Amino acid sequence: MITKKRLKSGNVLFALALISALYLFSISSSVWAQYSYTPLLPPGWQRAFAWPINNNSVVVGFGDVATTAKGFIYDGANYTELLPAGWQEASATAINDNGVIVGSSNDETAGKGFIATPTSQQQIVTIINFFDISVSNGTLIGVGPTATSEEGKLAALENMLKQAESLIQSGSIAEACQQLADAYKKTDGNPNPPDFVTGSATAQLASQIQDLRTNLGCP
Numbered sequence: 450m451i452t453k454k455r456l457k458s459g460n461v462l463f464a465l466a467l468i469s470a471l472y473l474f475s476i477s478s479s480v481w482a483q484y485s486y487t488p489l490l491p492p493g494w495q496r497a498f499a500w501p502i503n504n505n506s507v508v509v510g511f512g513d514v515a516t517t518a519k520g521f522i523y524d525g526a527n528y529t530e531l532l533p534a535g536w537q538e539a540s541a542t543a544i545n546d547n548g549v550i551v552g553s554s555n556d557e558t559a560g561k562g563f564i565a566t567p568t569s570q571q572q573i574v575t576i577i578n579f580f581d582i583s584v585s586n587g588t589l590i591g592v593g594p595t596a597t598s599e600e601g602k603l604a605a606l607e608n609m610l611k612q613a614e615s616l617i618q619s620g621s622i623a624e625a626c627q628q629l630a631d632a633y634k635k636t637d638g639n640p641n642p643p644d645f646v647t648g649s650a651t652a653q654l655a656s657q658i659q660d661l662r663t664n665l666g667c668p
């Protein structure tokens with residue numbers, strides 16, 4: 450009888466252990482299943498390490514290219530190499546939501562840290578890339594009564610941003626500020642005037658436009 454009881458309790462314990470194992474396995478399977486992977490390797494590079502990602506989904510990292518090491522920035526569509534002028538090698542190790550990067554590097558004399566602040570030209574490129582990525586992944590949607598009208602609003606807003614880009618490139622800062630002010634009003638969540646876009650990326654886009662306006666010294 451004792452043996453039978455022991456066997457029974459042993460069976461119960463075994464069953465509990467099996468159920469726990471199956472449960473844990475199902476948790477770990479479902480956790481892994483929630484991710485899709487994007488390999489990161491700038492074109493022509495032999496090796497890359499990805500470091501942090503900011504809230505605009507911009508990743509920085511570093512790796513080996515030819516006989517040197519460089520940092521890289523990946524904005525979801527394009528890679529930009531990072532190597533301070535005159536320095537032999539660099540690595541990028543952090544980026545904030547304004548796109549300011551810190552890293553370390555070597556010039557002829559010493560290993561040094563660096564801060565890389567994006568120029569206004571780089572900022573508007575980043576904003577347009579963010580716009581394109583957000584439209585393609587469905588987090589930025591045109592506002593309108595029909596699909597054609599929605600597409601028209603997206604195209605109009607993109608056109609404003611591209612106008613601002615060419616104005617910044619040509620040094621017409623006052624006009625660029627005006628374009629960006631108009632673009633901001635179409636993304637700011639205030640119904641007056643009505644926004645051209647909606648979706649979870651809208652606030653981030655508005656914030657990026659305001660950051661650029663601040664850096665340009667817009668009134």
Ligand SMILES: [Ca+2]
Binds near residue numbers: 642
């Ligand atoms: Ca508005």
